[in-house]
Amino acid sequence: MNTPTITGLRAALDARVTSARAAVRASTVGRPGRSGKAWRIAAWIAYRDWMFTRAFGLWAGKHPLPVILGVLLAVGWWGILILADVPGDRITGPALLLLVFLSPGLFHGLWAMVSPRRYRQVMNARAIAGVWPKVAESCGLSARQPDGTITISRLRHVRHQAGAVVLRIETFAGQTPDTLHRAAQAITTAYRAHGYETSTVKPGVLDLILFTTYRIAPATARMPEPETANPDNLPVGRTRAGQVARLVVRGRHTLVVGATGAGKGSALWSVVGNLAPAVHVGTVRLWGLDLKGGVELEMGRALFGHVAYGSEDAIPVLRALLRVIDQRKETMRGISRLHVPTPGDPLHVLIIDELADLMAYAEFEVRREADRLMSKILTQGRALGVVVLACVQNPRQEAVGQRNLYPQKVALRLDSDIESDMVLGPQARLAPAHEISRGEQGTAYIVGEDGMASMARFDYWPDDLIRAVALRYAAPADHTAPEPRSGDDALNAWTAAAARRGVHNNAADKTTDNAAPAPRPRKPRAPRKPRAPRAPRSTPTAEED
Numbered sequence: 137m138n139t140p141t142i143t144g145l146r147a148a149l150d151a152r153v154t155s156a157r158a159a160v161r162a163s164t165v166g167r168p169g170r171s172g173k174a175w176r177i178a179a180w181i182a183y184r185d186w187m188f189t190r191a192f193g194l195w196a197g198k199h200p201l202p203v204i205l206g207v208l209l210a211v212g213w214w215g216i217l218i219l220a221d222v223p224g225d226r227i228t229g230p231a232l233l234l235l236v237f238l239s240p241g242l243f244h245g246l247w248a249m250v251s252p253r254r255y256r257q258v259m260n261a262r263a264i265a266g267v268w269p270k271v272a273e274s275c276g277l278s279a280r281q282p283d284g285t286i287t288i289s290r291l292r293h294v295r296h297q298a299g300a301v302v303l304r305i306e307t308f309a310g311q312t313p314d315t316l317h318r319a320a321q322a323i324t325t326a327y328r329a330h331g332y333e334t335s336t337v338k339p340g341v342l343d344l345i346l347f348t349t350y351r352i353a354p355a356t357a358r359m360p361e362p363e364t365a366n367p368d369n370l371p372v373g374r375t376r377a378g379q380v381a382r383l384v385v386r387g388r389h390t391l392v393v394g395a396t397g398a399g400k401g402s403a404l405w406s407v408v409g410n411l412a413p414a415v416h417v418g419t420v421r422l423w424g425l426d427l428k429g430g431v432e433l434e435m436g437r438a439l440f441g442h443v444a445y446g447s448e449d450a451i452p453v454l455r456a457l458l459r460v461i462d463q464r465k466e467t468m469r470g471i472s473r474l475h476v477p478t479p480g481d482p483l484h485v486l487i488i489d490e491l492a493d494l495m496a497y498a499e500f501e502v503r504r505e506a507d508r509l510m511s512k513i514l515t516q517g518r519a520l521g522v523v524v525l526a527c528v529q530n531p532r533q534e535a536v537g538q539r540n541l542y543p544q545k546v547a548l549r550l551d552s553d554i555e556s557d558m559v560l561g562p563q564a565r566l567a568p569a570h571e572i573s574r575g576e577q578g579t580a581y582i583v584g585e586d587g588m589a590s591m592a593r594f595d596y597w598p599d600d601l602i603r604a605v606a607l608r609y610a611a612p613a614d615h616t617a618p619e620p621r622s623g624d625d626a627l628n629a630w631t632a633a634a635a636r637r638g639v640h641n642n643a644a645d646k647t648t649d650n651a652a653p654a655p656r657p658r659k660p661r662a663p664r665k666p667r668a669p670r671a672p673r674s675t676p677t678a679e680e681d
C-alpha cells in the first residue's frame with residue numbers, strides 16, 4: 137500500500153480547495169447576466185467593508201489606549217449631558233470627540249477600503265522592517281563592535297512585486313556579501329516565505345526576493361510571434377513573480393534534467409516552439425537527435441533540418457555539425473568572437489532528447505565517438521554559433537559526465553538531493569530541484585552562467601499546437617550541412633550510415649536540394665609526378681640567403 141506523503145497530501149488538498157473555489161465562483165460571481173453582475177457588486181461592497189473593518193480592527197488592536205480613552209470620554213460626556221439634563225444636541229459633541237481619538241484608525245480603514253492592495257503592501261513592508269533587527273541578529277547578520285554596540289546589516293527598503301517581496305540589504309564594514317547569501321535561506325524561513333532568490337545590486341548590496349506564493353500556475357503556450365523569437369532572450373514560461381521567464385540560447389549550451397514526468401517536453405518545446413519564427417526566416421537552424429525513436433521531435437519535424445532517431449545515426453549528424461564549427465572557425469577568425477546569426481548564416485541549435493541513450497546506453501564504439509564529438513561541439517561551438525540543448529532523465533555520471541561544459545542548467549523535478557547535487561554542484565543550495573512537487577510539471581530552476589538560480593514554469597505545449605507551429609513556421613528548404621572534405625573520415629561514416637539506415641533529412645521529405653550531405657563524386661587523381669632527386673645541400677647559413 138502506498139503511504140501518502142506530505143507533498144502528496146498538500147497537492148490533494150490544493151486540488152480540492154481549487155475545485156471548491158471554482159464551483160463557488162461559477163455559481164455566484166461567475167454567473168452570466170444580471171444575477172452575475174449583482175453578485176459581483178455585492179462581493180465588491182462586502183470586500184471593501186471587510187477591508188475597512190479589518191484595518192480599523194488591526195489599528196485598534198495595536199493602539200488600545202486612544203480607543204479606550206476616546207470611548208470613556210465620549211460616553212462620560214454624553215452621560216453628563218444626560219444627567220445634567222442639558223437641553224439641545226447631546227450627540228454631536230461626544231461623537232466628534234470619539235472621532236478625534238479614533239481618527240488614525242478610521243484613516244487606516246478608509247485607506248484599506250479605497251486602495252486595499254497598496255494598504256496591504258505598506259503594512260506588510262512595515263511589519264517586515266519592524267522585526268528586521270531581530271531576524272538579522274538571529275540569522276547571523278550582526279556583529280559586536282569593540283565599543284560593545286551591535287551592528288546589523290541594514291535593510292534599505294522593502295518592495296513588493298507580483299508574488300514576491302524584495303528586501304534590499306546592505307552589508308556593514310567588515311561583512312562580506314557571502315554572509316548575506318548564506319543567511320538567505322534562514323531569513324526566508326524566518327519570514328515564512330515559500331522560497332527565495334538573490335540578486336546582487338552592486339558590491340555589498342543584495343536584493344533578497346522572498347516568494348509569497350507556493351507554486352507557479354500552469355499555462356499553455358500560444359502560437360509564437362516573430363518579434364519574440366529572440367535567441368538572446370527567449371520567452372519560455374512564467375516566473376514565480378508572474379513575469380515572463382526567459383532563457384538565453386545564443387552563446388550557451390543548456391542541460392535540461394528532470395525525473396520522468398517532470399516536464400522535460402515542456403522545456404524542450406518552449407525553446408523549439410519559440411524559436412520557430414526565427415527558424416522560418418533562416419536565422420536559426422535546428423538539428424535534432426531524438427533517441428527515443430523520434431516520439432518527441434517527429435511532431436514538429438518540419439522545424440528541423442537534420443534529425444536522427446537512433447544513437448548510430450546520431451554520429452553523422454554530430455560530425456556534420458562539427459564541420460559547421462570548422463567552417464565557422466575559418467570564416468570568423470579575426471573578425472568576430474561571438475557569432476551573430478543572420479539569414480543564411482544562422483545560429484545552429486542541436487536539440488537532444490535523452491542524452492543518456494547516446495552517452496550511456498549506446499554501443500561502446502558509438503558512445504566513444506559521441507563523447508569525442510560532443511566534447512568538441514560543447515567546447516568550441518558556442519562562440520561560433522553552434523549550441524546544444526540536451527535533455528536527460530537520469531543524471532548519472534555516464535549520462536552527464538560533460539555537465540561542466542553546459543554553462544546553463546535547467547533542473548526540473550529531481551528524485552533526491554543527491555541528484556540535485558550531481559547536476560548543479562554547489563548551486564544545488566540555491567536550486568533545490570528535489571523539492572519541486574510531482575504536480576508541478578514544467579517547474580524548474582534555471583541556473584545561469586553566473587551561478588544565479590531562478591525558478592520558472594515552462595509553458596505546456598499540446599501536440600496540436602506543436603503541429604500547428606511546425607506547419608506555420610516550417611524550416612526553409614535549403615537546410616544542408618557542409619560536406620565532408622576529401623579524406624575526412626566522416627565521409628565514409630556518413631555515407632555508410634545514410635545508406636544503411638537512411639538518415640532522416642529535410643531533403644528526403646522535400647526537395648533534392650536538401651539532400652543529406654551526399655558524397656561528392658571524387659575526381660580521379662592524376663598520377664603523381666616523380667620528384668626530381670634533391671641536390672645534397674649543407675646546413676643553410678645566412679651567407680647562402
Ligand SMILES: Nc1ncnc2c1ncn2[C@@H]1O[C@H](COP(=O)(O)OP(=O)(O)OP(=O)(O)O)[C@@H](O)[C@H]1O
Pocket residue numbers: 354355394395396397398399400401402529577578579593594595596597
Ligand atoms: N508545463 C506544464 N504544465 C502543466 N502540465 C505539464 C507541463 N508539462 C508537462 N505537463 C504534464 O506532465 C506530463 C509529463 O510531461 P512530459 O512528457 O513533458 O515529461 P517528461 O519529463 O518528458 O517525461 P519522460 O521523461 O517520461 O518523457 C504531460 O503529459 C503533461 O500532462
